[in-house]
Amino acid sequence: MKDIKAPETNNDNTVNESGYWRSFKELYKDPSFDKALKNEFSPEALQKPEVDKMSAVTRRRFLALMGASAAFAAAGCNNYQDKGFIYPYNNKPEEVILGLPNFYASTCSGCSSACGILVKTREGRPIKVDGNPDHPVNKGKICTKGQASVMNLYSPERLKEPAMNKAQTNWNDANKKITETLVSASGSGKEIAVVTHTIVSPTLKKLLDEFKVTYPTAKVYSYEVFNDSARINAWQKSYGKRSIPVLQLDKAKIIVALESDFLGNEKNMLEFTRMFVQNRDVMNANEFNRLYSVEGAVTATGMSADYRLRLRTDAIEELVMCLLNEVIGKKKISAFAMDSRVTSVFSSNDLKQFAVKHKLDEKVIDHLVNDLVKNQGAAIVYGGDKLPESTHIAINLLNDALGNTKLYSADSENTELMPLSTSAEMEALVSAMASGRVGAVIHFDTNPVYNLSPDYNYAEALKKSACKHNFGGTGKRNNGNFELCTAHSPCTGIME
Template sequence: MDSNKKYWKGLEELNKTPEFVEKNKHEFAEPIPIEEVLESGGLLGKTPRRDFLKALGFGVGAVTLAACEKVPVHKSIPYLIKPEEVTPGVANYYSSSYDGHAILVKTREGRPIKVEGNPNDLLSNGGLSAQAQASVLDLYDVSRVKNPMQDGADSDWDHIDAFIKNELTAIKAAGKKIRIVSSTINSPSTLAVIADFVAQYPTAKHINYDAVSYTGIIQANQNSFGKAVVPHYNFDKADVIVSFGADFLGTWISPTEFIGQYVKNRNNKSLQSKKMSRHIQFETGMSNTGSNADVRIPILLSEEGIALVNLYNAISGTTLAGSKKLDNAAAENAITLAGKELLAAKGKALVVAGSNDVAVQTLVNAINSLLGSYGATIDLDNASNQYAGNDAEFVEFVSDMDKGDVGAVFFLGANPAYDYHSGDAIKAALKKVRLRVSFSDYTDETASLCNIIAPNHYYLESWGDSSAIEGYYTVVQPTINPVYNTRQAEQSLLVWSDNAVKDYYTYVRNNWDKNLLAKGGLSGQKGWETLLQTGFVKAAAKPAGSYTFSHELTAVAQTILDHSNELAAANGDKTKVQLQIFQTIALRDGSRANNPWLQELPDPVSKVTWGNFAAMSPRYAKSLELEQGDIITITANNYSIDLPVLIQPGQPAGTIAVAVGYGRTKAGLVGDKVGENAYPFHTFRNGTFQTTAVATIKATGEQSELAQTQTHHSYEGRNSIIRETTFTEYKKNPYAASGHFDDHKTYSLWDEYERPTYNWVMAIDLNACTGCGACVVACSAENNVPVVGKDEVRRRREMHWIRIDRYYSFNEKGSLITKESEINQLSDGDLDNVSVVYQPMLCQHCDHAPCETVCPVLATVHSSEGLNHMAYNRCIGTRYCANNCPYKVRRFNWFNYWNDSRFDNYLNNEHTQLVLNPDVVTRFRGVMEKCSMCIQRIQAGKLKAKIEKRSVKDGDIKVACQQTCPANAIVFGNVNDPNSEVAKALKSERTYYVLEELNVQPGIGYQVKVRNRTELEA
């Protein structure tokens, strides 16, 4: 390993900008102005402790009221008559389902406080996404609709039912069309309810509409193989993966599932067997998947289609009509080499594309057919049910409304007034519809245009089921009675269609008894109870068939090349740019924009929070005389928005990338007016919604500082933070990159102590970590970490106990630049081609912890089990410990985030407080906090073992970040147990310790990052 390898977190650090240098002269964020101190009432703040329940827009009054009327969860402790299932101080867990994944919901005293992955989930084996982890918070959102509404005023269910039934009768008699517009529904019971409703009203039709569409894949499979499905991809069965803009580790189709598959061929176990898959990514904007690739090739949007055609030519040995070489020599060479790699891995190869264009996906099908991927890495017979949107059907529906043919429309999980590319067309057409009903539990952009809002239960209040993958069925069960006066949408449809079964629980139960329990070998009441415990059933998988593509590709290739030429029209014109629309991992399609945990989660690549931006390359920004934060006007499709510029290494010049999911106007207290809406930049072309366009840009002369976290925690120029190697070098010498050969004597100023029973440590595999951020949200949910908001993030005051550091390094013709002198000679164009490494960083629980020696009040001390503890009652806020921490992982409470009225829009309100974990104290102003290794989980695990009169077993205790990680990149345990997973991981030849040379003896060992890139470097 070359210890001179240069890594940098952001361009300001690389270029040593005056602002960066000045900020890093100060150990801490900007001090609090005295007027802020006085305004907040001094050190402890002016807000009474009990008033902290009134703060963010999430609350106790309504929850208690609902509980008083309907459920026992409101009862104070001690109970006069204790509910059988509730033991004060002891958590209950309920199996349920989120996004098709089997989950466990942790409740305390009747209130859900944490979502965890079900370890037996067949899709992710217990891993969860950041969105799933954050979902529990939405239950307590005071922005939710609290009662059914008619014409903007509160109503009651009896009145709503009578009104809608009368309207439907009249509309049915008039022969007008009735439409149920929903986001993709894969619940067997919900689909059955809709089918019953359609039977009652024959002019009714169900339309699936997804804001982020996969119609291109569905239609391409229909055209190619007669199967209108999204395939089930098996990345774990692929030795070579080539992706064209598909962010399958971030946002594409089923990323939580795909992460687990992907790392199976790249983690400790695989590397020790000297096996590793190869991943090549061609893309424009730097995605989470691209940043994890072994080789990432930056290409223009106009080059993507040409590159795909050329890959087909390289694999098939033919030349499609209209083919041409790329001007990008590096990309053209990579295509040739990728073709050879794929052919060599025939039967274990996989090509995917992120485009929603039917022609592009058809060509991908042809390539995968040549590679023998069907029946191996691609399964069309056990297909995914996660996306079923039909773009053309929805466009036809809008036209029908505009013509006055639609008499009633019901919106279920769909918000087209916000996320359709022509929201104005939706608004105008809806005015011509007699009955407009939204099931949204928010008065969102579409619901506000409806004359009826029949608010749906939240999923944690609901009965139901899901089938994300054909043959895999998960159950949804309520973990709390309804917080507000809502009703399940399915039950409303049952009532309005005069169904014989009026109660949706009974309907679900009947459906499982008749159709689904038998698929898992279950039946009757006992089978139902077993289902509620396990959370799912799995039918026997169908044999995955092989499919041969045999269609003419001339017209397909021409369609692809024509669109490439349209995008290329922007080349050479400084006022025009190739525009790419994408999703962020945190907000995805924007439906969860009112969740503060997600808004404050830094994007893995950009590290930006609280808003979107226009990402462009350093070279392109320089040519336009733009700097980071400069606001530009972007215009495309007769629509304009103003966004700040983000200088993004790894993005080709002449392109910009903008995220959807922002710019909400009726999301709620948290999400309104955060960023700008990029959905109108979508185009409807060739029967699908597509995410590329030619745009014009113009500087406004204004500036806006991004809330970006990437350089907030500096290591003061220290090296040896990140260590990486190539797979070839690893096979030659597995120990080289980790520095295990550096045997040197160490000296200690500390007394050493025995830890005979427990010595808690952690191992983090950098080759498995994809930077997805799920661990950050899981930690916040488990440990009551506050949200501070955009302005405080700008001041470097974010409170996350675990952060994901993103490091860049340079590529030069596939090699790594290591010397400072070489960096200084680089042109701006070299910044278009960089590598990225992610590193989770949290308190290292050092055995020789430098924080402990400087604390004047012994607020931070070492335990007999190897952990660094914080006694918050003792802390007086000197911040000496943070100053002395080389890892910069301690967080100072500048304000009483949980009870200061200035944070009302984040987590400080009467309902949100109900999500707090009662086993973890909320910290107050003026104290330091940090990762505790989930000490409450450790204690709970030891207590359980004691009650069961046994010793703690490996795996009994999982910290929150470990439990949620879809990649199993984080392992925690007792290193005194030589057979423990963590002990084995730390014995890996790839293990190293960050800043090991300081001899602080950290308790977290990292495994070296390995990239399988040698063949493409040759």
């Protein structure tokens, strides 16, 4: 670093003759600096300090205490929360080697994606969850929800024994009482309602089918707080089937996300993220893709986009109509341009007027349209789960007009083992419970008392049902189900 010359001063303070200084106090001849400079090597300064007046905690003792604290903290760490007794094996299983973990392949049921996982176990106890690299969907990746699923297994709030009327009981008495109630409800012709989340396991679906055969009046209701039923219904109305093919996002050069957080928390998030980043690697020879995000709230997808447009959710459908008019009506790209029944739907929508109305960047809008037209068959417009069914139908038409359906896989598709119950079906269930036509209600690892909207009045209707059974693997004692249900039974999780 270069020496700094003292500036010229017109006041009474003078600088030293050499013109160089080490501090402002030296520059302006501060009296305290001069005093400290004179006492730097004085006899008083060279005297030994008085030890009695110093702190009793020396640096060495402080470091020793810190080291001991860290050692005690590390000694208190434990892999197991129950801190039970450790017994040796009398007959050790052949596949178990003490100190070495075993890995088991399984499927995560935390959401409808059903990703493949590897469960790390020690002496038969799961301790960690990772993605299965051989699984075709996630290929070794796993979300935070899947990784944290092991905590449900050791949750201290988890039900461990059956209970009747909030009092613990044994399995024999619980099974006998519940079976008698189910037989009585089925014999009297009353409905047995089984409330579940999305069914992703074929084995579980088969079990529910056998349950309905045993009890003919049983009916299964499935719900999710957030779901993609609007997209599935739109696909069925557009193409006549409910199974949506897997989107090959790694082959897309242009991606337009409309109120979609496919990189954040939507369905197939892991698979889409894996495919998307393949064309974002600077060390890869593949051509970079381009991401447009149109959204009303801040999402992980929007923050990763090359172009982000802020737009209200209720205006997304109008934007799609404007794009349809621009692509089909004006540029005459698709055969739909010759069908007046189609063009009459969006002919009144003008993209430029829409951009001015909602204060969107016209240059970005022009880039968007040009990219979609230039990359026909290699672009995709993807709508989010929160968009209504009519918007998804318009998006399907836009992708079909641009030939973007080529990006849908012909070999794999998202299957639906059991459709989610509609709002009308859930309202019919509540009405049947309120009128006494439901003899038994079984909550299968669900908490509809908390999840469902208060508009359903589900809790009030549940009180009028004779038998209310909470059958949950991760059920807790202090929730709405436990307070309102008469019977409680824990069930096994995905790692048991």
